[in-house]
Amino acid sequence: MQSWSIDEYLDRLAAHHPTPASSHVAALNLAQGAALLTMVARVRADRAEGDVARSVIARAGHVREAALRLAEADAAVVDEVAAAFALARSTEAERARRAAAIADALLVAAGPPAELVTVGAELVELCERMAEVASGALLGDVAAAADVAAAALSISRTNVEADIGPRRGTPEAERLVAVIASVEDLLVRAVTVRDGIRARLGGS
Template sequence: MHDQTIGGYLERLAAREPAPGGGAAAALHAAQGAALLGMVARYTTGEKYAAHAAQIAQITAESDELRDRSLRLAEDDARAFTAVTDAYALPRADDAQKAARSQAIAAALQGAARPPAEVIATAGAITTLAEELLPLANRNVVTDVAAATEAARAAATTARVNVEINLGGIKDEAVRAELVASAASVDALAVRAEAVTDAVRAEIAR
């Protein structure tokens, strides 16, 4: 993911192959949101913003870390989904093979649910950072704070369905409960993202 061109990634996304898919796309939504916040923060520097320099520097560093994390999650998701397809392809000629296949599928589904759950958490962190940056941001690029939160919202809502699709095959109740809670957190996150966008729209409409 780090080294692909955008065109090359989109060719792979459009291809008839299992990965990358929606999970990787969700993570890249998050990466774009984090990158936009980094851009706004870098425009919010200089004498005019000196009173908030330390806070802006921290936001810049955090946005860069979130961008890198999101890219790693895109790669993790592609690997995890490939493991699911590999598990379903295992032989099932006898009872022993069927049992081994079922166990492998359950483990792979649990693994496949992890990256999108982490994308949801990352999208939440991006939204929190946007809320912090919005009142400080250079007003010439304030719409990009809204764009960042919309990207985070898309990341979270897309990742949620990728968590939910794997829940049926997860037998570990503790893991299942953790993933259900992750998915359930998305509605509140989306409301927060929308509030940032609404605030920006109200400002530019004045």
């Protein structure tokens, strides 16, 4: 995916194929948000708040790498889901095996979007830190990073909820539910960053 042009990525996203899909959109949102914060932090790195900026640069780089890694991981597990859907279903026994295989594959597929929630949490924290030290037009980039973090978190939560459906109530599914339980608070924090910046810039 990382070698694709933007046009190629969008064409593949629009194609009749299970990957890339919404988890890739979430991952790329996080990667873009991390890149934006890195740019802002580099501008501020030689100012009095340089220590904060340099810390953000390092951590944002990890967020970007993790998000792209999880996009690739998602593609691999979605292929397993597709393989489960392709299983034979001529007899009752075959249909039962297929249904179980699909449920198991979907549960595994919930893993990458759940991990994206953890990555998104770090991006929200970095947005909070940069909102404290950025100024002027750069604040708009911090607000944009907070907005894309929120979008990625919301997408990832919904993807996990969709994938665990057939196995909801199992220990592994409930572990994933616990991971996404933090999303509502993270969304509030991201919106707080954005709205706080708009207030500082004179927005309504």
